[in-house]
Amino acid sequence: MQHNQIYQQRAAIYQWFSQLLFRELDDKQLASLENGDNRAWIASLAAIPGLSDEVKHFERSLARVLRRESRQLELAADFASLFLLAPPASVSPYAGHYPHTTTAAERRQMNVLLVEQGLVVRANEPSDHIAVQLALMARMVAKEETFSAQYYFLHHHIMCWASLLRDSCLARDEEGFYSRAVSLIVRFMREDEQYLESLLMDDFYLSSQH
Numbered sequence: 435m436q437h438n439q440i441y442q443q444r445a446a447i448y449q450w451f452s453q454l455l456f457r458e459l460d461d462k463q464l465a466s467l468e469n470g471d472n473r474a475w476i477a478s479l480a481a482i483p484g485l486s487d488e489v490k491h492f493e494r495s496l497a498r499v500l501r502r503e504s505r506q507l508e509l510a511a512d513f514a515s516l517f518l519l520a521p522p523a524s525v526s527p528y529a530g531h532y533p534h535t536t537t538a539a540e541r542r543q544m545n546v547l548l549v550e551q552g553l554v555v556r557a558n559e560p561s562d563h564i565a566v567q568l569a570l571m572a573r574m575v576a577k578e579e580t581f582s583a584q585y586y587f588l589h590h591h592i593m594c595w596a597s598l599l600r601d602s603c604l605a606r607d608e609e610g611f612y613s614r615a616v617s618l619i620v621r622f623m624r625e626d627e628q629y630l631e632s633l634l635m636d637d638f639y640l641s642s643q644h
Contacts, residue, residue, distance in 0.1 A: 441575055441576070441578060442576075444575045444626060445572045445573075445575040445576040446572075447479070447619075447622055448568050448569070448571045448572035448575060449568070449569065449572035450475075451565075451568055451615065451618075451619040451622075452565045452566075452568035452569040452572060453565070454565075454615055455527065455564055455565045455568070455612070455615065455616070455619075456559070456563070456565035456566075457513075458509070458510035458513045458514070459506070459509060459510070459513075460506065461506050464499075464500070464505060464506055464509070467496060467500065468500055473493075476489065476492065476493060476496070477489065477493065479618070479622070482622065482625060483625060484621060484624070484625045485618070485621055485622060485625065488614070488617055488618040488621045488622075489618065491609075491614045491617065491618070492614040492615060492617075492618045494609075494614075495609060495610065495611045495613075495614040495615075496611060498609075498611075499611045509611060512607070512610060512611060512612060513612060516603060516606060516607060516610070516612050516613070517612070524606075525599065525602040525603050525606060526599075527563050527564045527565070527599065528540075528560060528562045528563055528564075529544075529562040529564070529567065529591065529592075529595050530560075530562045532594075532595035532598055532599075533595075534594040534595055535594075535595075537560075537562070540562040540591075541560055541561050541562050543591070544561035544562050544566065544567070544570070544591070545561050547570060547587070547591075548561055548566070548570060551570060551573045551574065551577070552573075553569065553570060553573055564592075564596070564599060564616075567591060567592050568592075568619070570587070571584070571587060571588060571592065574587060581630050581633045581634050582634060584630055585627065585630040585631065585634060588623060588626065588627055588630065589627060592623060593623060593624070593627055596619075596620045596623060597620060599616060599620070600613075600616050600617050600620040603616045603617070604616075604617060
């Protein structure tokens with residue numbers, strides 16, 4: 435795969451999951467999940483090393499969601515019960531609620547990064563929401579920021595808490611749509627982190643030869 439194609443695919447994955455996790459899906463978004471192009475795109479993620487099993491889990495969960503009689507209302511209820519109640523009644527999607535940082539510190543840093551990337555948080559959503567962080571990562575990839583900048587943000591702002599978010603989601607609803615979505619994107623980010631590490635090592639090796 436060509437360099438530009440890899441960047442486009444990585445940016446598309448981050449952006450897609452950002453939109454999926456930002457708020458409850460409406461009927462139009464659910465219908466788009468059902469169309470052949472979207473289903474084929476999801477299936478294509480299985481070709482990424484390490485993602486095959488997670489993609490299968492996610493596809494099964496999506497198929498169950500789409501068969502529901504009142505699928506939009508039921509999926510909105512799933513989203514609310516998983517993410518919108520105050521912890522510990524639900525799982526927090528905010529980085530600032532996890533042990534590696536504080537709410538004030540994380541939102542302050544995120545606000546600076548969002549301004550630098552020309553992004554604004556929608557609908558008054560706090561800037562440390564997982565969906566906002568994924569959107570910022572998508573922008574950094576799409577703009578072809580340096581490997582070191584991408585790695586630093588992914589490692590220090592997302593991966594330091596994403597596995598805790600995933601584990602909490604799976605503990606509450608192991609086969610649920612949103613739990614499987616979080617599990618899939620976290621697995622992708624782990625692979626992407628290793629990919630960026632390898633690029634940084636290549637750069638270091640090449641620079642050391644001169």
